[in-house]
Amino acid sequence: MESGGLRRAYGALFGEVDAGGFGPAPEGQLSAEQIVAHLVANDELMIQATEALLAGSTFAYYDLDDIHRPQLDALAAEQGGLRGLTALLHETSERLCGLVDRLGLAAETSVETHLREGFDLIVDEPLPWSRTLDLHARVHLPKHQAQLHLLRP
Template identity: 70%
Template sequence: MDSSGLRRAYDELLDEVTAGGFGPPPAGQLTAEQIVAHLAVNDELMSEATEAVLAGAPFAYYDPETLHRGALDALVAEHGGLDGLATLLRATSGRLCALVERLGPTADTPVETHLREGFDLWVDEPLPWSRTLDLHTRVHLPKHLAQLRMLRDGGDA
């Protein structure tokens, strides 16, 4: 499976992270550090599902709702802030992209997917893994890119 679109989405996001200059989030929203931590942990979940698909497992599962702020805050502390988290995200996204490139025809394997992106996207059913990866590329990553840009612009978005 081609990962070029996924790689471009990560490159754009990582360029934004590297630019820095983020302000505090509006009440109840994630900080820039928490957003990057969320993406890194999500990459690990997606990599696990991709590995299960590649291994021919009869059941693969993807549910990013298992992520919670306490775990994100611990990851932020562990990696020493935004620079360390950017390094982590480069590694996790690179690993995910490399796994995606190995999928070939197995990319159409159904994976039990639970995905919620506000009011924009609600999935609670098996989807071909290629479709979930496409949603990650075209919806999930751009949403977090927009959040980061809003944090740089002082929350006016």
């Protein structure tokens, strides 16, 4: 498996982040800092799953989109806000893409996957890890890129 599509999705997301000028989030939605913090936390989970597959171990992947807002705020404070979070996201996304490039046939290993993208996508079943990575590149990252875009006044 190669990370080209994933790298392009991250590139588009970083373009949105770098454009800046974000206003406050509407009630009940994530702020720009929370979105980037969520992506960092999600990258860490995907890195753990990918490392487990490379080591020949099993892993379950849970994308906890709305459950951990206090942790997102804590991560944002720890990183000094959006600039620090963006730097960390560059690191985690590069690390994930590097691991994805090494996956080879392990990318087809089924991973117990639990994720929810609003009402558009709900997964609660084993999926080949390549499919989960594809959903991340084609659905998850673009969703958060669009959220960031909407935060601009």
